[in-house]
Amino acid sequence: MPAIQVTNLTKTFRTKHKAAGLGASVRSLFRPEYRNVEAVRGLSFEMESGELLGFIGPNGAGKSTTIKILTGILFPSGGDAKVLGYIPWKQRQKLAYHIGTVFGQRPQLWYHLPAIDTLTLFGKIYEMEDRETRSRIAELAEAFEITDLLETPVRKLSLGQRMRCEVAASLLHKPELLLLDEPSIGLDVVAKQHIRDALRDMAKKENVGVLLTSHDAGDLEALCKRVIIINHGQIVYEDKVSTLKRSFLTSKLVEVRYAEQISTSFHIAGTETLKVAKERYGVKLRFDARTTPVEKVMAALSAAGTLLDITVSDPPLEEVIAAIYKTAEKSDADEGRNRG
Amino acid sequence: MKKYLAVFKINLLNSLAYPAEMVTRSAMILLFMWIFFQLWRITFAAAGSDSINGLSLHDTMWYLLLAETLELGRPRLARVISEQVKDGSIAYLLNKPYNFLVYQLSSGLGESLPRMGMLFVLGGALVWAMAGPPPDLVNWPLALVALAGAWLLHFCVNALIGLAAFVAEEVAPFEWIYQKFTFVLGGMLIPLDFYPAWLQTIAKSLPFAYMMYGPARLFVLPDMQLFAQIIIGQLLWLAIFGGLLVLVFSRGMRRLAINGG
Numbered sequence: 273m274p275a276i277q278v279t280n281l282t283k284t285f286r287t288k289h290k291a292a293g294l295g296a297s298v299r300s301l302f303r304p305e306y307r308n309v310e311a312v313r314g315l316s317f318e319m320e321s322g323e324l325l326g327f328i329g330p331n332g333a334g335k336s337t338t339i340k341i342l343t344g345i346l347f348p349s350g351g352d353a354k355v356l357g358y359i360p361w362k363q364r365q366k367l368a369y370h371i372g373t374v375f376g377q378r379p380q381l382w383y384h385l386p387a388i389d390t391l392t393l394f395g396k397i398y399e400m401e402d403r404e405t406r407s408r409i410a411e412l413a414e415a416f417e418i419t420d421l422l423e424t425p426v427r428k429l430s431l432g433q434r435m436r437c438e439v440a441a442s443l444l445h446k447p448e449l450l451l452l453d454e455p456s457i458g459l460d461v462v463a464k465q466h467i468r469d470a471l472r473d474m475a476k477k478e479n480v481g482v483l484l485t486s487h488d489a490g491d492l493e494a495l496c497k498r499v500i501i502i503n504h505g506q507i508v509y510e511d512k513v514s515t516l517k518r519s520f521l522t523s524k525l526v527e528v529r530y531a532e533q534i535s536t537s538f539h540i541a542g543t544e545t546l547k548v549a550k551e552r553y554g555v556k557l558r559f560d561a562r563t564t565p566v567e568k569v570m571a572a573l574s575a576a577g578t579l580l581d582i583t584v585s586d587p588p589l590e591e592v593i594a595a596i597y598k599t600a601e602k603s604d605a606d607e608g609r610n611r612g
Numbered sequence: 613m614k615k616y617l618a619v620f621k622i623n624l625l626n627s628l629a630y631p632a633e634m635v636t637r638s639a640m641i642l643l644f645m646w647i648f649f650q651l652w653r654i655t656f657a658a659a660g661s662d663s664i665n666g667l668s669l670h671d672t673m674w675y676l677l678l679a680e681t682l683e684l685g686r687p688r689l690a691r692v693i694s695e696q697v698k699d700g701s702i703a704y705l706l707n708k709p710y711n712f713l714v715y716q717l718s719s720g721l722g723e724s725l726p727r728m729g730m731l732f733v734l735g736g737a738l739v740w741a742m743a744g745p746p747p748d749l750v751n752w753p754l755a756l757v758a759l760a761g762a763w764l765l766h767f768c769v770n771a772l773i774g775l776a777a778f779v780a781e782e783v784a785p786f787e788w789i790y791q792k793f794t795f796v797l798g799g800m801l802i803p804l805d806f807y808p809a810w811l812q813t814i815a816k817s818l819p820f821a822y823m824m825y826g827p828a829r830l831f832v833l834p835d836m837q838l839f840a841q842i843i844i845g846q847l848l849w850l851a852i853f854g855g856l857l858v859l860v861f862s863r864g865m866r867r868l869a870i871n872g873g
Contacts, residue, residue, distance in 0.1 A: 368709040396618035
């Protein structure tokens with residue numbers, strides 16, 4: 273049985289609309305105007321149990337709304353969804369025993385109290401035995417390296433430390449599925465890595481499925497096997513992360529360092545020269561491997577001078593995702609023009 | 613049940629996290645009680661009598677102390693729920709395996725009890741010094757039972773106003789109106805006994821009297837007949853508001869729109 277089954281899910285919010293100015297404010301008192309905002313439009317997908325699925329999209333794409341529907345907090349306007357066999361909005365409390373959630377922008381730990389107090393409270397809420405709660409806290413404290421932080425009031429923790437405690441709290445009751453909404457938002461590189469490593473290890477060890485929304489392609493690369501990209505409440509891409517990289521990562525970035533100064537008019541046909549640095553004799557260029565053979569570029573670079581160092585890399589995943597968004601938006605616009 | 617006890621406990625701990633702040637905040641009751649004493653001392657002197665409609669200055673002050681304790685110490689649930697909807701933190705409260713309304717009840721009780729205790733002790737010390745010792749201890753059990761009923765009624769009405777945030781988001785105006793009704797028709801500023809008979813009849817047929825006047829009046833002048841009337845009234849209004857609360861919550865969930873996605 274899939275952990276998540278979503279079929280034609282829709283969610284429309286009705287929002288009050290008011291033009292600027294005093295007159296418009298008075299008018300809206302008597303004749304309020306409402307607009308319907310379609311946050312999720314006919315979303316369908318499945319997620320297997322134990323799968324690590326990335327749910328990526330720009331602001332307002334409908335990611336958080338979908339997660340909130342899947343946890344049972346929001347009622348959908350249409351469509352069906354089952355999470356671990358439960359209909360979330362009808363069986364919210366039963367489902368809650370089996371899922372863990374982290375909403376990265378909202379704290380669930382009690383701000384003025386040490387994290388251990390919230391964890392102990394959650395143990396009671398999930399109806400765990402005291403002994404079981406204590407041993408689970410010790411296990412999570414080790415996995416997330418928070419043993420020394422547990423007795424410090426949450427307000428005194430750094431964001432990275434707090435987020436480690438937040439994620440640990442969501443795993444306390446050994447959920448089968450974790451729904452993480454932007455768990456790495458605002459964190460520095462080290463803190464992100466810390467959380468990703470601990471999450472990946474825990475998910476593997478306990479076979480927990482993870483549905484992760486993020487703006488950070490690093491989260492996706494580090495944690496997820498499959499990715500769904502949504503925009504305007506609809507799926508625009510769905511495949512393995514490795515396929516995404518293969519299909520869209522066709523351009524290569526090359527950074528070279530020479531032993532001596534090379535010509536400032538340096539150029540290789542079929543490549544775009546990004547930088548020729550005089551100080552350390554460095555060159556940075558980009559090319560599309562489909563049209564310009566790698567071999568040809570390497571030969572030309574070697575012929576230009578004595579090579580000291582060379583690095584070939586893929587462009588960041590953010591660029592790839594941005595390209596997919598643009599493609600989807602362009603096809604939306606074309607579709608709109610054709611309809612018009 | 614254990615989970616709700618744990619919720620109560622953590623709220624209690626949270627309220628006690630800053631004891632100095634709680635004492636300072638509660639100290640405002642000293643100012644209120646001092647002003648009330650000056651007002652009523654002059655009023656009683658002007659009336660030229662030791663009692664007005666059966667209440668002495670001493671009774672009036674202890675009545676007002678209990679009413680103020682309840683008003684200042686009850687949880688501001690409407691504001692809390694409205695904030696939770698606005699900042700989106702309600703998402704964490706709704707996705708846990710408990711009854712949301714019972715959670716709010718346990719949470720409110722944990723927050724309210726230490727505050728009410730502190731208000732009563734501080735205000736009581738001043739009232740004792742100004743107007744004399746507290747009512748006889750035998751008066752207290754009846755008043756405490758009615759106080760519990762009054763607190764629950766406040767909880768239900770406040771939670772109802774809070775749930776309006778699921779749709780309206782800003783609930784401060786509703787809360788303001790409700791508070792003014794309890795001030796005037798609940799007998800918080802003036803004991804209902806001082807009102808003309810027709811206004812007393814109106815006030816006593818509304819729920820506000822059971823939220824403030826009932827326990828405060830029983831505290832100073834206990835009476836089994838009045839006690840029975842108040843408890844029956846409280847149970848009736850609790851059934852109405854409690855039922856409405858459950859209904860509005862289940863309907864409200866369908867219309868909930870959480871900020872931030």
